[in-house]
Amino acid sequence: MGLTKQSTSLGVLKGTTGVDIEASDEIIVALAGNPNTGKSTVFNSLTGLKQHTGNWPGKTVTRARGRYRYRDREYVLVDLPGTYSLLANSMEEQVAGEFICFGRPEATVVVTDATCLERNLNLVLQIMEITDRVVVCVNLMDEAARKGINIDLERLSALLGVPVVGTAARSGRGLSALKSAIEGVAFGRINTSPLKVGYGEMLEGAVKEVEERIGVLAGGRINARWTALRLLEGDSPFIRSIYRHLGFELEEDKDLRQKLADIREGFEGWGISSEEVRDGIVSAIVKTAEGIGRQVVGFNRKAHNQLDYKIDSILTSKTFGIPIMVLLLGVVFWITIQGANVPSDLLAEGLFWIEGRLFVLLDSIEAPAWVADILVAGVYRTLAWVVSVMLPPMAIFFPLFTLLEDLGYLPRVAFNLDHYFKKACAHGKQALTMCMGFGCNAAGVIACRIIDSPRERLIATITNNFVPCNGRFPMLIAMAVIFSAGSVGGVVDSLVATLVVLAAIVLGVGITLLVSRLLSKTILKGLPSSFTLELPPYRKPQVGRIIIRSVFDRTLFVLGRAVAVAAPAGLVIWVMANTSFGGVSLLAHGARLLDPFARFMGLDGYILMAFILGFPANEIVIPILIMSYTAGGTMVELDSLAEMRQLFVDNGWTWVTAACMMLFSLNHWPCGTTLWTIRKETQSWKWTWISLLVPTITGILLCIMAAQGARLLGIG
Amino acid sequence: MSANLIPLDKLPVGASGKVRHLTARGNARRRMLDLGMIYDTTIETLRKSPAGDPVAYQIRGAVIALRSEEASKIFIESIKQ
Incomplete structure (x- = not known):
């Protein structure tokens, strides 16, 4: 589960038709497995970039398909949702089971975790009851070796009656053997005789x-x-x-x-109830798995998990667990803020140099001045701003975040925080969907699929927007740097800014919990559903893979979407700022209209207008604001944050304005993409509207409280 | 139910027990069975989360966190050390 291109891509939202098979000579292979077995690594390593993501027909369960060639044959790999079993009633299990049953795959690969084989065999045995054409992939062999766990693969294969291949998908080990086994099973060259569980x-x-x-x-x-x-x-x-x-x-x-x-x-x-029949079936499978496990798994060290336990005893400790979590988050933000400064400046310089050349170019082909203005001062300048402001922090934030994800730290966050979610009558896994929301709220909303209970999933969906996404971070960071940092300079400044951003996030989490509880007590009444959370072993991250994955899948994807939104928005805003009625631009008209209410909220008309126009993407709120403040109706080339601060101060900003701006950016309507995603995921306009109104009303109330509070106290 | 059975949430950290009886019904019961919590399965309490709930348990080689509501529906026989 991650904020990858596959999971955030809008393609996810498009319905796809059933088990579509394009050409008859393609070999369909299903990929099944427990969660946390490195199934997606196997999928990615086999298919590379030849992937396509959609939804299972009529279901909000992600379906990824990819292809690969092996010995002149074209294989289509269908990545089934990660499940522990095929017997319980979750949507994922149903989807996986139905595909293996009725999708008629030529082979089904079950990916298992070598460090936790016995539990994984449960699913293997269940799948072998449905189909004979099974290949067992024992992944994470490298991790098992590191922990002193031996797996007798030959014996496992003999006991199960199907081919077994050991892999370390991260380093590509064993994958060609896996492809060969798939071929063998698909073409009937390998005869399988799957073990049947006795009941x-x-x-x-x-x-x-x-x-x-x-x-x-x-x-x-x-x-x-x-x-x-x-x-x-x-x-x-x-x-x-x-x-x-x-x-x-x-x-x-x-x-x-x-x-x-x-x-x-x-x-x-x-005297045997149907429940006891079911228990008997499950127990027989588990016991069979246990028996096989005993025969094929050997432990060199008795305390093979000791290191994980030691790390856990620090990272989830009563005293240090939560402080370490906050500290880690703080370090990630600090590195992001501190590290993004220089490349941001360089990018801005470069992009604005190009802007000058563009004007010259358009002039030389004798383009009318207004065309040059629209294209360069409107579209290009907005684009340049978005790229230079967003790219560096994202290119730093996403790899760091992916690193934490890869290490296996995120489930610990859910473990540490679940108690508070339980108090809010919400699900602990909401912590994970919130983490995802830091990258992109639309991705966070999609991630809510991991929550089984519909009630808790809705709560997580509606409140996801209280976590500032990557599009709002630059805004928060800019506000923090501009108005909270003094003139001490350098490291101290960015430290203060980090603390302010961190405070904003903690506030966001607090609001999330509060609103979740409020929803649980009002429109989404109910008791918390059952909660089981696996804490998978920590894993050594593959730094190269993290960088590639986070840059290509996340950074470029989010940036691409922002750019796609920013270009037309730049055009519209330029037109609004430069078309006037009665000597006043459209933008100014709008701002004037909004001004009294905006001021009551501690903002001004232009700020509120910028948020409204920024509906397509939060990234463009600040560019719009700058465009509105500068008389010419185009963005000025602001080389430094100091100039930006000056511009804002000249327009009557105080630190209260900045604080209210931060509050409102944290709590207002979700961006267009997120709302559209919510509509797709909930299949309901009602919940989409509620998702829009809940954060908006919260934001307006908070801003009014802050602004009026400051006024009463006579500060700001 | 015999007297030496205790609900899992009362099993102290570091102690182990064997599953004797599940009182959960329906889907929740299924989920527990799927995680391998069948009769006679050994479960060890590993650690509590910072707030004391949920608690992490070692079940068949995996670490699974359960809230007290779930754990109280699993009755175990404590293993004497």
Whole structure:
């Protein structure tokens, strides 16, 4: 789970048609596995950049597909959602199970974690019940070796009856063997004979009784044994999908219906409830996995997880857990602020030098002055601003954030903070969706899919905007640097600025919790749903991969979207600023209209206008503001923040204005992309409107409180 | 229920126990079983989160955090050290 191009790309939101297979000579391979097994690393390493992301039809579950060539054959790899099992009722499990059942993949690869093999075998065994064409990929072999865990792959393969390949996908080890095994299974060169879990005399007898009839009825279109088990346990979400797939209900058959009724009656006679049947099925699978695990996994050291435990005892400790978390976040912001200064200046210098050349160029081809003005002073200048302000901090922030993600630190954040989310009647995983929101709120909203319960997912969706995204950071940072830092200079300044930004974030988290609780008590009433959170082992990050992934997938993606929005916005704003009625520009008219209310909020008409015009993307709020303040209606070349400060002060700003500006940037309507994403994810205009109104009202109230409070106290 | 069974949330840090009985129903029960919490599975309490809840447990080689609401539905027999 991450803020990757795949997960944030708008392509995610487009519905895709069922199990679409473009050409018949392509080989469809499903990729299944538990969460945190490095499944996506395997997917990325196999397919490289040949990926396509969409949604499962009618579901908000991400579906990634990628292709690769192997020995002159074209393979299509379908990345199934990470699940622990195929038996529970989550949307992810249903999607994964249905694809393996009805998508007719030529092979299914189950990615498992070598450091936690036994638990992973649970899913392997379940999948082997559905299909014979299974390849088991034991990933993270390098991590296992580091921890002194030995896996006897040959023995595992012999026990399971399917090919087993050990990989270390991060370094590419074992991938060609994996491709070869997939080929072998897909073309039937490798004969598999998957181990079948035994369910004990009674259940097996029952299966035998109905299996044959099911086979006759379904005509080999589904696995009869597996279907028999689902019918016997009852209440399985798969029964409905099986019927949908077959086009009729198996229980319509009188013979089968009678047999099932007899069996159930028999079970009841023995005092066995359907819940106990289900428990029995799961227990048999878990015990089989345990038995296999015992035979193939060896520990060289007894305390193989000791280092992880030691790290955890510091990072999640009662005393240091939360301070370390805040400190880490602070360090990330500080490096971002401090490191972005110089490249930002250089970029601005370079881009504005080009601007001069552009004017000269347009002049030389004798373009009319207004065309040059629109294109260069309007469109180009806005673009240049957005790029020079956004690119450096993002290019620093995203790799640092990805590093924390790669290390495995983020689930610890959820662990540390869950208590507060529980108090807010929300889900601990909301902490993760908030982390994602730091990068991009639209991505944060999509990330809310990891929360199972619809109620808690909505809470996380509506409140995600209280976390400042990357588009709002430059605004917060600029305000912090301009108005909180003195003239001490250098390091002290950026330290003060970091503290102010950090305070803004802590405030954002506080508001998130408060509003979550408020929602839980009003329109989204309910009790917290069940909560299980895995704390996966820490992993050595691959620095090269982090840089590539975060620059290409995240930085360039977010920047690209900002640029796409900024260019037309620059045009519109230039026109608004330069078209006048009665000697006053449209922009000024708007600002005048808004001014009384804006001032009551501690802002001014131009600021509020800039926020409204910045609806497409928050990145352009400051450029619009500067454009509005400078009489010419175009942005001036502000070389330094000092000049920006001067411009704002000249327009009547005090530190209260800056504080209110920060408050409002933290709490106002989500940007266009985020709202559109919310609409897609919730499938409801009602919740989209609520997501717009909740932060907006919060922001207006907070600003009024701050401004009027300051006025009453006679400060500012 | 025999007297020496305790809910998992009462198992102190560092102590272990064996799963004897789940009182969770429906989906929550499924999820616990899927994580391997079947009869006789050994669970060790690893550590508490800063606020004391949730608590991290070692279950079949994985570290799983549970809120007290969930843990109180898992009854275990404490293993004497």
